[in-house]
Amino acid sequence: MHKRKGKWLMENKWFTISVYSENNVGLLNRISGIFLKRHINIESLNVSKSEIDDVSKFTIVVNTTEKWVHNIVGQIEKQIEVIKAFYHTDDETIYQESALFKIASGLLFDERQIQNIIKDNNAQIVTVSRDFFVIAKSGRRNEVDEMHDQLKPYGIMQFVRSGRISVTKDVMEISAILKEF
């Protein structure tokens, strides 16, 4: 849509797209193809079960204009196996990511500061073995990034961060929608 009626801002923003769908082979391909066709990069993607039995939930994060996110959500919702799709801005959702840090065990004893970093960041040690220990951290992207920056000087053996997961402040009436079909 063009902006003549001034309804949507044409600047790029972060949007979280939530898709409730059947759990079928090939649907991920169908959904990701909608982004591919429009040359839009998916910043993060998470697929999980939802609050309703047998209904899957995709959580997709994109940085684009509202015009495009509206268009994309329309195209996603049109797919046969999609029950409903929504988009929200960051301030309309509660969201976070999870990260795991694998660090050499010796550092836990040699570098006292590491214990402070874990405490200060509200992170948890999930396992300790002879050679390495693993820290789990959940939070917003910048919080995970900050912790990463603090640990980096000591040496991180492995690092991984999950896609965003989010719930909306608004009510999601999927059960009611399901009854309408």
Add this chain to the structure above:
Amino acid sequence: METVKEKKTNIDAKKALQISGAEALIHCLLAEGVETMYGYPGGAIMPVYDELYKFQDKLTHILTRHEQGATHAAQGYARVSGKVGVAIATSGPGATNLVTGLADAQIDSTPMVCITGQVTRELLGTDAFQETDIIGISTPVTKWNYQITEASEIPEIMAKAFYIAKSGRPGPVLIDITKNAQIEKFEFSYKKCTGVRSYKPVPKPDMSAIEAAADLINNAKKPFIVWGQGVILGQAENELKQLVEKAGIPAAWTIMGVSALDSDHPLNVGMVGMHGNYAPNLMTNECDVLLAIGMRFDDRVTGRLTDYATQAKVIHFEIDPAEINKNVHADVAVLGNSKETLGLLLPLIKENKHEAWHNIFKEKYQIEFDTIINDDIHPTKPGLTMGEVIEEINLASNNNAVIVSDVGQHQMIACRYAKFSQTKSNITSGGLGTMGFALPAAIGAKMGAMDREVVAIIGDGGYQMTIQELGVIFQHKVPVKIVVLNNDHLGMVRQWQELFFEKRYASTVMVNPDFVKIAEGYSIEAKRISERKDLKSTIQEMIASKEPYFLEVKVEQEDNVFPMIPSGASVSEIRLK
């Protein structure tokens, strides 16, 4: 309690009821009312062809000469009949050859079910002979697709395939069936699909939106209707006519919608878009209320979006929610089936006549007639024009023919000048612009409407993309009339080269074979004309013929199609020359 003997008898009876997946597939097609299908056999689909052999008295299979031809024939069949077109092919190259037809059917909302064979389940993912990931390949160009890997899935999935293809906004569905699923036996029973949990094909009309639309229409001084194929797909031709007449609104069409309203209706003001008529394009930017009915604001219709109908309140009647606000902002969106929503709108509409406003369209038409149309259909120059050929076909067929056009200059001329008195009569590749569409689509159209005259209008370029389908016309004596408008060029690209690339005619000159001889090779009666004196009588002869007929008309080589809205220009910038 059953005895051992009884148990054995029961098991034997059950086994007797079991049929193969391939046979089950045929029963599904018959249950869905399929009478004709188009396709091409091959290794991975052979069990199904073996059943087609056994059922040939109930189900006609037409062997096209290429799988692409099968899809376009199925599309032509679907578009004239309103039924679901069916195409079938083997795995690998057979499947990939369907892709163009799938994409065409997807963008032009044509109900079609394509069936492909696939390597046996154990071989999936092993790069087996003729294995290709047709589900992955076809995903972006299908409304739905599914891979069947066991026979017992066949009834439910086929029922779902037909339901999805034809319901709501129609579209193509591809069902890939592994070879083991065609061979395995199971107990068959069939139930038609009446709904899919996550799929709502037709939105419920919102009465408040309809009231808001009526209010805008009743208060409009300069209302304007643009309708598209949604009117035909929704079978709302009658409602459209009533609306146009009751509210006295000038109405224009997209090439996908044209035949929904009689070409000679006084309020039919012609075609919108790049090569559409002068008045409706200009008036798009003058109207105060724009009613878009069953159309999707394609860029070839709107030109530059930022200057499209910015002065107007836009009312969008549409079945597909994803189309609302996609390209043009709708002040009022009326979701639903067009027959239903227009039916609800009509009682709220006040009778009106916008004579002064309608007169502006007539004045602009006169300008276009004097500068373009008259020279196109009543030329005085020596060379034949495409326009006069179409005009003669109108006269010879009484505006009653189904016109199947290919893609390019001849398509624009055919859509501009062909006249229609019945719906579902203009079959063309609108959204995808698929050269090679017309010949196979005309075969399907004729078989879908045997009582209608079907005339294919094709350029010399597009004709050679699917020319092998003459074999189908020959083998099955399909009485289609084929008119090749031969300018020995890829005319539309040549026109752009002339206008926008300083006449650098890169690869647009065609050295063509003797088309008459080729047609004669297929035992099709064939003629070539290049002079005006032969035009009328030859076209009359062609229309009168009960057999397939091929006519090559040598037309002016460097004619251009006008009016024209250059790519990226506004509808207001429409050029008359």
